[in-house]
Amino acid sequence: LVQNFVLGSGQEVVWNIVSGVYETAEEETEILNCIREDVADTELKKVVEKWNMFDENLNCSLPNKNMEYFLNYWLKNQLYLTYRYDRAAKEIGYRDGLQDSWGYCLVDAKKAKEKIIATLSHMYTDGRCPRQYNWFTDELDARDFSDSPIWAPECISSYIKETGDVGILNEKIGFYGSDELSTVEDHIFRALDYLYHSRGRNGLVLIRGGDWADGLSGINKYGADATSVWITIAAFWAQNIMSEIYSYVGDAYKAELMQSRSDEYKKIVNEVGWDGNWFSYGFFEDGEPIGSSKNLEGKIWLNPQTWALFSGIVDSEDKVRRIDKAINRYLLTPFGSLVMYPPYVFYGERCGRVQRQRPGT
Numbered sequence: 001l002v003q004n005f006v007l008g009s010g011q012e013v014v015w016n017i018v019s020g021v022y023e024t025a026e027e028e029t030e031i032l033n034c035i036r037e038d039v040a041d042t043e044l045k046k047v048v049e050k051w052n053m054f055d056e057n058l059n060c061s062l063p064n065k066n067m068e069y070f071l072n073y074w075l076k077n078q079l080y081l082t083y084r085y086d087r088a089a090k091e092i093g094y095r096d097g098l099q100d101s102w103g104y105c106l107v108d109a110k111k112a113k114e115k116i117i118a119t120l121s122h123m124y125t126d127g128r129c130p131r132q133y134n135w136f137t138d139e140l141d142a143r144d145f146s147d148s149p150i151w152a153p154e155c156i157s158s159y160i161k162e163t164g165d166v167g168i169l170n171e172k173i174g175f176y177g178s179d180e181l182s183t184v185e186d187h188i189f190r191a192l193d194y195l196y197h198s199r200g201r202n203g204l205v206l207i208r209g210g211d212w213a214d215g216l217s218g219i220n221k222y223g224a225d226a227t228s229v230w231i232t233i234a235a236f237w238a239q240n241i242m243s244e245i246y247s248y249v250g251d252a253y254k255a256e257l258m259q260s261r262s263d264e265y266k267k268i269v270n271e272v273g274w275d276g277n278w279f280s281y282g283f284f285e286d287g288e289p290i291g292s293s294k295n296l297e298g299k300i301w302l303n304p305q306t307w308a309l310f311s312g313i314v315d316s317e318d319k320v321r322r323i324d325k326a327i328n329r330y331l332l333t334p335f336g337s338l339v340m341y342p343p344y345v346f347y348g349e350r351c352g353r354v355q356r357q358r359p360g361t
Helices: 025-035 038-056 067-086 094-120 151-165 166-169 184-196 229-249 252-273 302-312 317-331
Strands: 091-093 133-135 172-175 176-183
Touching: 025 038, 038 094, 067 094, 091 151, 091 184, 091 252, 091 317, 094 133, 094 151, 094 184, 151 166, 166 184, 166 229, 172 184, 172 252, 176 184, 184 229, 229 252, 229 302, 302 317
Parallel strands: none
Antiparallel strands: 091 133, 172 176
């Protein structure tokens, strides 16, 4: 279809372009109807109102206008695209679903609730969580990654803080492969309880199939007793958040239980995980460390250090200073921080996928 327009002085022409996908003649008619100026104006107004809602929700004013614009517009846009399209087309990572919902609370907390519920509903009754689930079918990636449920407490906490909807904790939802129903709160408790009772001989939480450092996935093939300092720190962080939530809703027993277990994690991490100047990342079943000064490659990993600092699991100011010094010495570059140092080139096969990645990534 070609249209020619001849404009005289001071004249203007308006035309509408509509893009869409349809399966039926009725849907085609509905889409093409949007070319009409009155319909197009109405539909465009709906789009603008939606984005205005996103922009006006949690708006901030900062001296640094670049940062202000990033937070008020670009960050929300990225959160929207990730939540709606990037990691939500079909296969949804259990971890990703919770992380994306946590972030999406900044954009539309009520919409974020949909994926929170859907994700938690794919947990097993014993507290284990899958690697991925399918948004449209019952297909499941059952790989057993220890960090899958860690993100639920912060996700729920952010949702409650944005909406005031404490009632979400008592909503009954299902489990994967079971007719049992239980509350959202119970789902999260079961997952953290499973981690607490899934620990190695050294007291740290078992890494199982892997944790947040995907490059280290599979180290349990050298022995199921492989453990992760990072996941133990993350469990400490998650339990502390749940302790706050339990205190807020008046469940003193579970608040105290979460806190006492976190105290236990703190003692173990500082005794077993401390390498002298920073925290190790983890241990193989035979005791060989990962992310230790004893290692030739990958002797220091960033995640255990940053998480130890912001979670508050570090038990002395001296350790804080040593960690800060180690990060500055080994991991900071003009282009950002390294994930680990030195990169795995020759000795990474035992550590899993990380050796097959480009050095430094």
